[in-house]
Amino acid sequence: xxPQPEPAxxxxxxxxxxxxxxxxxxxxxxxxxxxxDYLSSVGPTRGAxxxxxGDTALVVAAYLRPGSLAKIPAELPPEVAATLRxxxxxxxxxxxxDAAGRxxxxxxxxPLPPTGFTPRSTPNPEFADTLLAGEPTRVVWYALALDSGxxxxxxxxxxxxxxxxxxxxxxxxVIFDVxxxxxxxxxxxxxxxxxxxxxxxxxxxxxxxxxxxxAPLDERSVPVEVRTLVASLNALFxxxxxxxxxxxxxxxxxxxxxxxxxxxxxxxxxxxxxxxxAAPVRDRVRAVGEGIRRLAHTAHQLLTLARAExxxxxxxxxxxxxxxxxxxxxxxxxxxxxxxxxxxLGADAQPATVTAIDWLLRELLNNLTDNALNYxxxxxxxxxxxxxxxxxxxxxxxxxxxxxxxxxxxxMTERFRxxxxxxxxxxxxxxxxxxxxxxxxxxxxxxxxxxxxxxxRVRVEFPARKDPGG
Amino acid sequence: MxxxxxxxxxxxxxxxxxxxxxxxxxxxxxxTAEQAEAALATDEFDLAVxxxxxxxxxxxxxxxxxxxxGSALPVLIITARDALADRVDALDLGxxxxxxxxxxxxxxxxxCRALIRRTRSATSAQLxxxxxxxxxxxxxxxxxxxxxxxxxxxxxxxxxLALDTGRVVRKERLLRAIAGWDEDLTPNAVEVYVSRLRAKxxxxxxxxTVRGLGYRLDDPAA
Numbered sequence: 001x002x003p004q005p006e007p008a009x010x011x012x013x014x015x016x017x018x019x020x021x022x023x024x025x026x027x028x029x030x031x032x033x034x035x036x037d038y039l040s041s042v043g044p045t046r047g048a049x050x051x052x053x054g055d056t057a058l059v060v061a062a063y064l065r066p067g068s069l070a071k072i073p074a075e076l077p078p079e080v081a082a083t084l085r086x087x088x089x090x091x092x093x094x095x096x097x098d099a100a101g102r103x104x105x106x107x108x109x110x111p112l113p114p115t116g117f118t119p120r121s122t123p124n125p126e127f128a129d130t131l132l133a134g135e136p137t138r139v140v141w142y143a144l145a146l147d148s149g150x151x152x153x154x155x156x157x158x159x160x161x162x163x164x165x166x167x168x169x170x171x172x173x174v175i176f177d178v179x180x181x182x183x184x185x186x187x188x189x190x191x192x193x194x195x196x197x198x199x200x201x202x203x204x205x206x207x208x209x210x211x212x213x214x215a216p217l218d219e220r221s222v223p224v225e226v227r228t229l230v231a232s233l234n235a236l237f238x239x240x241x242x243x244x245x246x247x248x249x250x251x252x253x254x255x256x257x258x259x260x261x262x263x264x265x266x267x268x269x270x271x272x273x274x275x276x277x278a279a280p281v282r283d284r285v286r287a288v289g290e291g292i293r294r295l296a297h298t299a300h301q302l303l304t305l306a307r308a309e310x311x312x313x314x315x316x317x318x319x320x321x322x323x324x325x326x327x328x329x330x331x332x333x334x335x336x337x338x339x340x341x342x343x344x345l346g347a348d349a350q351p352a353t354v355t356a357i358d359w360l361l362r363e364l365l366n367n368l369t370d371n372a373l374n375y376x377x378x379x380x381x382x383x384x385x386x387x388x389x390x391x392x393x394x395x396x397x398x399x400x401x402x403x404x405x406x407x408x409x410x411x412m413t414e415r416f417r418x419x420x421x422x423x424x425x426x427x428x429x430x431x432x433x434x435x436x437x438x439x440x441x442x443x444x445x446x447x448x449x450x451x452x453x454x455x456x457r458v459r460v461e462f463p464a465r466k467d468p469g470g
Numbered sequence: 471m472x473x474x475x476x477x478x479x480x481x482x483x484x485x486x487x488x489x490x491x492x493x494x495x496x497x498x499x500x501x502t503a504e505q506a507e508a509a510l511a512t513d514e515f516d517l518a519v520x521x522x523x524x525x526x527x528x529x530x531x532x533x534x535x536x537x538x539x540g541s542a543l544p545v546l547i548i549t550a551r552d553a554l555a556d557r558v559d560a561l562d563l564g565x566x567x568x569x570x571x572x573x574x575x576x577x578x579x580x581x582c583r584a585l586i587r588r589t590r591s592a593t594s595a596q597l598x599x600x601x602x603x604x605x606x607x608x609x610x611x612x613x614x615x616x617x618x619x620x621x622x623x624x625x626x627x628x629x630x631l632a633l634d635t636g637r638v639v640r641k642e643r644l645l646r647a648i649a650g651w652d653e654d655l656t657p658n659a660v661e662v663y664v665s666r667l668r669a670k671x672x673x674x675x676x677x678x679t680v681r682g683l684g685y686r687l688d689d690p691a692a
Binding site: 252255256257258259260261262263264265266267268270271274293296328331332335339344345346347348349383 | 686
């Protein structure tokens, strides 16, 4: 299977969609809440300060003894005035005027009440914002009826006196709202993540599969929403598995149907070659025998290739394979060829096991050994090696033959590709088979030079095993 | 030595018959498992070469029935299939060896000889490989009919290799064969005894060194 390119357009991430759809309205609601909080804390604060300012006007009024205009003191008692004036931000100023607007007591520069302001006016007291010596100021007028006539009391307070408490109140509610916003965002993010977990688990499960792994997914372990999707996937997996199995069966049958007549012809030619009566045509018989051997070899290689492709889907064929034992079997099987050439065929087998399809690994190692024996001249050395490095098993075949030019190495795994100096009955399928089989097992195939830069070393590195006990 | 070939393909059967006859065996051929079962029940054979893909009853079923009836006849299975499952099945069911088609006739003959030799060594004290005869009971060796003087350890190694003629015998196994439980021998000792054996056997038998694995004694007739 070739990796599909990422779709350029589409609904994008489900998680991102959910976050946007949840967070945008939530954020708007929280911002609205912030505004409401601001307004609802500023309003009452303003009311409270105004009430307090009004009270001050009433206190001043209490000092103006009713019934005697003449007796209105020009000044309030100093200690009362001092208390009223306050200190710092709450530096209050006041003015008492008669109906004609003449200053009876207090500060001259306080603004006059609105015209026609009498004790019967509503509202009484009356509030207003003004500028006093360039400073924003809140002023209250209170009119009361005295014997001497209507008298107004003005009390002024810089608005900065009320700014700080208002600011503090707003700050507290803003901090609280922001904390709430952060908490909600975090909860939504965590919630979306957790909610999507079964979906992500499904994705990981699918991503971790090898190309040919077609076991059905567990439909009960996924959310109801994607159960139909998983069921469809399982149906697809099932069809692919059935196709793979029927291909396996077809190839196995084809192998069977081809090998028996080939075996008969090959063995008959072998006998004919030794038959004294056939002596005059011995060379031709031998040539035909060679052709049949090549045909049998190619048929076997093609069938192996066809089976390797569909084998990956048959997970039941995977079992623990002991690599030293595989090497021993391969060396034993190829020893006669090596002795005949002669080539020193040997092993360096350290403990290593892999989860693999036994007969495919046998084909892999057989092909590598075959190649090495073919290309290495008489007197050469071929070594089969295996071992474990950091929990990962490797299989290696090294020879001291002519080697493969560096530029040619990446091309060697192409089908029907043969090295420039290739001779013998090779089909050019050997390394393609090795490459396919390595792929089936998730192993990495590398072709390099042997020890001291001479010859060829083909190495197959398997992924580290998850369960060493296997 | 009499061999029964059970194979339904005419061409293959004919080649096997001729090839094994040329290798010195007395050969009979039958095309079905049913016929083979009947023949094996009445006649004496040293070995059966059985194809798995027989019509009606297949070769594996024949082996299973044979073992079920208590027969210890060595069986060499021949098949056109190469899947591991077949191999496991065949050996589990009591077949003694396994070959895939197409095969080389000399190898078939060598396997037959090795199987018969191994079966006989279980019942008889005599083991003959080319010009060398081993008497397993008296632990003596004859070369070209004359007694060959070998030490106790040389004998042990030769016996191990001879019982598995044509197969690679691991060095560790040879070491265990010569090392008593109170002796500490290094693998080098095996090399020493093998080279002494080679010198004594001369050209009569070839003991190949398989680097990193062990040794293999070859049957000169193969």
